[in-house]
Amino acid sequence: MLKIQKVGIIVKRDSAEALIIAAEFKAWFTQQGIKAVQDCITPDLDLLIILGGDGTLLHVAAAAARHEIPVLGINLGSLGFLTEIAVTDRQAALEVVLAGEVAIEQRMMFKARIDGAAGTTECRYALNDVVISRGAIDRLVHLSTWADNHFVASYKADGLIFSTPTGSTAYNLSAGGPIVHPGLASILVTPICPFMLESRPLLLPADLCLTTRLTGQATGVQVIVDGQPAWNMGKEDRLEMRVAEKKLLLVCSPWEGYFDILRNKLNWGGRTEQVAEVKGGKTLS
Numbered sequence: 001m002l003k004i005q006k007v008g009i010i011v012k013r014d015s016a017e018a019l020i021i022a023a024e025f026k027a028w029f030t031q032q033g034i035k036a037v038q039d040c041i042t043p044d045l046d047l048l049i050i051l052g053g054d055g056t057l058l059h060v061a062a063a064a065a066r067h068e069i070p071v072l073g074i075n076l077g078s079l080g081f082l083t084e085i086a087v088t089d090r091q092a093a094l095e096v097v098l099a100g101e102v103a104i105e106q107r108m109m110f111k112a113r114i115d116g117a118a119g120t121t122e123c124r125y126a127l128n129d130v131v132i133s134r135g136a137i138d139r140l141v142h143l144s145t146w147a148d149n150h151f152v153a154s155y156k157a158d159g160l161i162f163s164t165p166t167g168s169t170a171y172n173l174s175a176g177g178p179i180v181h182p183g184l185a186s187i188l189v190t191p192i193c194p195f196m197l198e199s200r201p202l203l204l205p206a207d208l209c210l211t212t213r214l215t216g217q218a219t220g221v222q223v224i225v226d227g228q229p230a231w232n233m234g235k236e237d238r239l240e241m242r243v244a245e246k247k248l249l250l251v252c253s254p255w256e257g258y259f260d261i262l263r264n265k266l267n268w269g270g271r272t273e274q275v276a277e278v279k280g281g282k283t284l285s
Contacts (some may be wrong), residue, residue, distance in 0.1 A: 012052025053077020
């Protein structure tokens with residue numbers, strides 16, 4: 001049950017529609033006796049509303065997780081795997097949230113850093129993925145990866161994706177990785193366009209610390225965290241990555257489950273109306 005006294009509203013950058021809806025929300029919350037603030041995240045927030053797409057949510061996920069603020073996404077983007085609520089359902093969703101009739105999922109996040117000749121960087125946090133990318137260089141990247149100091153594999157590829165289950169439907173899926181339910185605590189390792197066909201995606205336990213180093217040409221290689229360039233990676237550097245202590249609290253759609261979203265937004269396994277007759281079947285005892 002959410003006890004809401006103060007709400008934060010994050011607005012998609014350069015979106016006139018988001019600004020209009022934000023003003024609408026602030027007026028509505030004021031009528032309910034709830035304080036609403038815009039484009040700031042403070043520890044005293046009881047709910048954070050995202051007006052935008054998944055990119056807008058990814059931008060604030062680390063701060064929301066750090067303060068353990070539940071996040072509700074109103075989709076003003078195109079796909080909306082994380083911002084699950086359609087903009088036309090926004091008012092109904094707010095009423096359901098205030099009535100306390102929602103489920104909140106805990107979404108695993110990564111924390112990553114570079115340790116190298118120049119020292120150790122501050123950690124960056126990812127809800128979707130941490131990617132080692134060859135950048136603009138016209139050659140394969142040679143990488144070696146360890147899990148808790150145990151050698152895992154060497155890769156010759158365009159790069160390497162470390163994905164959370166939440167991010168399994170993002171870059172990982174485009175690179176041929178599997179879809180993983182967000183309730184499964186795991187780390188996906190997926191090579192990007194590997195040179196060797198036996199370099200397959202790998203699913204690992206979530207309690208491992210992964211370390212990756214360059215073993216060949218190092219010029220131009222980047223580490224990208226949730227779609228944002230984070231560091232350049234050199235021959236003396238190693239990327240260290242593990243699951244973060246705090247999880248993102250994601251308010252689920254009251255009307256659609258995870259598999260509904262996969263079907264309706266990816267056309268995965270047939271659209272919902274094509275499988276509706278399966279509902280009501282017997283379950284195993």
